[in-house]
Amino acid sequence: MISISRSVAIATALLAANPIFGGSATANESPDPASLEFFEARIRPILVENCYTCHSAETKPAGGLRVDDHQGLLDGGNSGPAIVPGDPGASLLIQRVTNSNSNRVMPKEGEPLTDQQVADLTLWIEQGALWPALKVPESLGKDRGWYEALRQEHWAWQPLTDPEVPPVSDDSWANDDIDRFLLAALDEAGLAPVGDADRATLLRRVTFDLTGLPPRPEELDAFLEDSSPDAFERVVDRLLDSPQFGERWGRHWLDVARYAESTGPSRNIPYPHAWRYRDYVIDAVNADVPFDRFVTEQIAGDLLPADSDEERDRLKIATGFLALGVKDVNQRFKVRFEMDNVDDQIDAATRSVLGLTVSCSRCHDHKFDPIPTADYYALAGIFTSTVNAAGLRNQMGGGGLAYYVPSLLIPLSGTPPPPPEEELKELEAKVAEAKAAWDAIRGTREGLARGPDGRPVQRGYRDRFEKLNAELLGLTDPAAQGFAVHGVRDAEQVGDTPIRIRGEAEKRGPTVPRGFLTAFEVPGAPAINPAQSGRRELAAWLTSEHNPLTPRVIVNRAWHHLHGRGIVSTVDNFGVTGDEPSHPELLDHLASRFVRDGWSIKRLVRAIALSRSYQLASEATPEHLDADPANTLVWRHAPRRLDAEQIRDAMLAAWGSLSLDRPEGSAARHLKMIEMRDNGPEAKEIHEFADASRSRSVYLPSLRGVTPKALEPFDPVEQTLVTGRREQTTVPAQALFLLNSTVVRREALAVAERLLGRDGDDDDRVRELYRLTLGRSPSDGEVWRALGFLAEYERSDSATDDVELVRVADEPEPAIGATVEVVDPDQVDQSAVAIAEVDVRPHDTRSAAWMALAQAIFASAEFRYIR
Structure with a gap:
């Protein structure tokens, strides 16, 4: 073995x-x-x-x-x-x-x-520079006796099977074999599934699940009027073919890839070109790149053959998966910095694809799973043989722009045009002059003295040097001109790496050969090419059809996103401390089918969405709740809250202000490569840009520690770790945000103005409001209550809040630092309205009443939840 x-x-x-x-x-x-x-x-x-x-x-x-x-x-x-x-x-x-x-x-x-x-x-x-050796633990390198038992017993390590479809009590109920596996378990428990969801509920559910957006009123009308037997199938196919599918399901992978546009945590330095990896993921999902190929490109894209410069560049960008993790640029020691980055890469590659906590073996043999320290360092050798070309220097020293090393990026095809010679010479001279002045004054009595603004006098010298240096980089940096990206490449010297005793980077034990995990067998796994890092072989091992974990993990992730709970609830942990599958045969059926279908994510999502079980209603009976309160057996479709991006996008979509166009790049590309404080000017600019953006939330700036305010209350993704399942909390801050946030109030006013600008009576307006926000028509009783609320509000003194609208002249997506013009709401071109952190004022009581009604619906549980 x-x-x-x-x-x-x-x-x-x-x-x-x-x-x-x-x-x-x-x-x-x-x-x-x-x-x-x-x-x-x-x-x-x-x-x-x-x-x-x-x-x-x-x-x-x-x-x-x-x-x-x-x-x-x-x-x-x-x-x-x-x-x-x-x-x-x-x-x-x-x-x-x-x-x-x-x-x-x-x-x-x-x-x-x-x-x-x-x-x-x-x-x-x-005489050889002899040095007392470290004491090597006696257990190092010895396979623990109970590991072999775990390899034989734990369900996740066993080879993938293709179970027979079980007989069920009512075969006509099932749309797919998926349903038969679920119904067989329900039969055994003596439970029956609830009825089907109504068509409006089903359309809202599947549209949010597949695109992250609510259905438009015209889509609702078309579906409700279509009585053909394949009406829902055609809806699913339309959603799968839409660009918004890649944005939604690409966001799921970005969570797993711990995607962010800055290093965090100690000194937060931007990754100005990370957006290229984000766009790569969205495009790959929309193109339905087979998942085995998708993983291979991100692990070893730079080592794969390419038919064109464009394809070669795409593959290089894909390796941003390994480069964009957390980096402690405050780390004083180069070797510790490098081994911390290796640990991040091991965790990202194994937890995202295998659902295993391999990084627990960095310091000692895994306490629960059969992953000895030697296995960890077998993988570590692959990544110590890889250059993490994120564009950052690899240890603390200097300040400001000294963090940025353009040569530590991955060059793309083509040659940047040379900068204007005269402008370059002039800038170089100014930079040299500013640097000399900064070097001469820093640390001196004159430099440390406080100026009129209370800051040390030398700070002005440093600011001037950094500003000029940023201008010089903008003129000469190939990445700023689109010719380099964050990624990885093989090191000039590749080879195996020693075990680090107790995980301490400097304390080296015996060297272990590069290789893979020994917790399970992957027949036919390739041997490491000694002339390369081994990433290509690692990718082949990860995506082998004989790897029992990779297909199970990804189909479980898809099930989780469509049902709210995975077949294995611990979607990022398939180890011994994780949960066992609720339907092991169904899990293997889906995994085997996924491999047979060419590792297609779209075919997997389509099959689950078209199953009868996915289309169940969300209602619960006392009998069902008593027998299976957690809905483990999937007797209904469990309601779940929209995530942070869906809530924001749905509010913008209700008015029609949400732009479905992909913005060019990211706001982060305009940031200087300097330390960014959570409350500093750079963070303020990012918040202002995010507040003003009308793009989908997946395109908002995504810097660690600088979460857009519209997303922050609703448990956005933790960007430091692989996250297949986001936390969901219910806390007072969420209600306060929906009641008081300028973002919410502005969108509510925009909806109100849209409705009041239309012909028709208030009954029609109420019905349209429900269709825009909740994806359904209201009952007569709901219309009556809404009209009563409006009348009461207009009679009250409540409509006195200060509210304004802002517009960014001639800019669909305002740049950082753009000037905004406050204008009269009556003169606003609605297509140009953008968001800013100001209050908004309805120009009359009637508008205020409709704004309050729209805001109340935004704050309602029905708006925030998918049934």
Whole structure:
């Protein structure tokens, strides 16, 4: 078995490692006690007393060099390796402690090293630079006995099956084999499914589920008037073919891909070109790219063949999946920064596709699933052999624009046009002048003095330098001109990586060969190409038809999005601590069928949507609730709340102000590559842009820690982790938002003005309001109550709120920093109205009454829930 072979490989590596000196002696050598004593008595004190102040884990390591760690000395800092075992002359450490240049000699502070200390260091390096090795845990590399039992017992590790369709009590009830599996379980429990949903409810449900938007009144009329037996089938096909399907179901994958347009969390730096990955996902979903290919492109797109430059660029953009995770740019140590990013990539690749918490094995063998630490580092070797080209420097140092490294991006095809020569020279001169002024004043008494605005005087110098540097980057940066993206590529040097003892990046144990998980078998899995990172083979292993988890996980995600609860409720955890499937045979039926159907997401969604079970009503009887209160057996269609994006989009769609055009790029591309504070000017600009946008919510700026206000109350996605199931809370802030938010009030006023501008009486207007907002016609009683509310409101003194409308002149999508003009509502061109964080005032009591009615419907449970 694979697990045994990996254990043998690790045991061999352990035997080959010297028990005292890490990586510096052969297996047959015994540690020399005298050498050990020499290091501890003569070498370590030199490093501690003279070097640790600037080059250790206790401080930000100057020049990126650590001398309190053997690997740190071997890797070196910004200038290269500090020591070359066996060659003192080539060792920078010796060169620096013996340098005659007072500006280059080390240590910088205190007395220089004595001749004896230099001689000791030289002898130490000459004899191999021996260093006491880490104590390797005895359990490392040993397959835990209970792991094998788990491999044999846990349902998720077992090969995929194609179960026979069970007999049912009423075969005529079923539209699909999906229904037969569900009905068989209901028969066994002595329950019957409830009746079918009414047509208006069904249309609203499927339109929201497939596109994220409410049905338009004309779509409702057409469906209600169509009595043909395939009317609903044609609705589903229309929705699947619409561009809005990719926006909705692409958003589901973006949740799983922990998509965001900034690094978070400690120092939040923008990813200005992340929107290209967002658009890649939406386009791929709309094109129904087979899911196995979809995953392969995101894991190894840069390693796949392409027929054209356009296709090559698309594949490079796809690898943004691996590059756009959380990055702690405040991390002081390069190796820790790199291993944290590797951990993020392992978690994203495995939890999204396999539904496993593999990252738990970073520090120790998994406590519940058969995933030893060795498996984690077998995967880690694939990603340490991969350059995370997100455009960011890889450790703390400097400030402001020093975070951005354009060379650490993935170039696209084509050559950027050269910038105007004269303009370039002029800007370069200004940047050099500003930098010299900044360097000269920072940290000085004059620079630290407070100016009239209360800020240090030097801040103005820094701001000028950063502003000019941003202009220079905008002129010369290929990414800003569309010729580079965030992504990954293979490293120049690829190879296996050592286990990190207890997960600490500097504490290296035995090296393990690159490979895959051993929790389950994938027959025919390819061997890693030693000349490449192994990402292409990893993608093939993940998407193999013999991988038991990948098809199960994705069909379960689809079921969750259409039914509100997965067949496995823990959609991101198929391990031992996750839930067991409520219908295991149905899960395998769907997974096997999915693979046979060419891994098509659209065919999967279509089959579930056309099933009888999906079309059930949401009503519940006491008998059903007593027998199965959680609706685990799917005897009805469970009601569920719209998510944050659906609520916002539905409010905009009710008036008709929602733009279905894809905006160009993202607001984040206009941000400077500097630290962005949650309450700083950059965040304020993003909030203003989001408030003013009429685009679908999937296109709003998506920066970590800067959530658009219209989405924030309704549990938007957590952007730091793979999220297949969003949290749903009911808290007072949601009601307060719907009652007081300018966004809600403005959309309610827009609906009111639209209705009042139409011909007809108030009865007709009330009926149209219900159709626009709730996707159905009201009953006569509801019309009567609404008219009574309007009359009472107009008689009251309630319509005195201050409200204004704003317009951005000639801009369908206002840019950051755009000037907005406040205008009289009567003069507003409704097609140009945009949202801004101002209050709105109806120009008369009648408008105020209709605005209040529309807002009350927006705040209602029926508007916020799908039945």
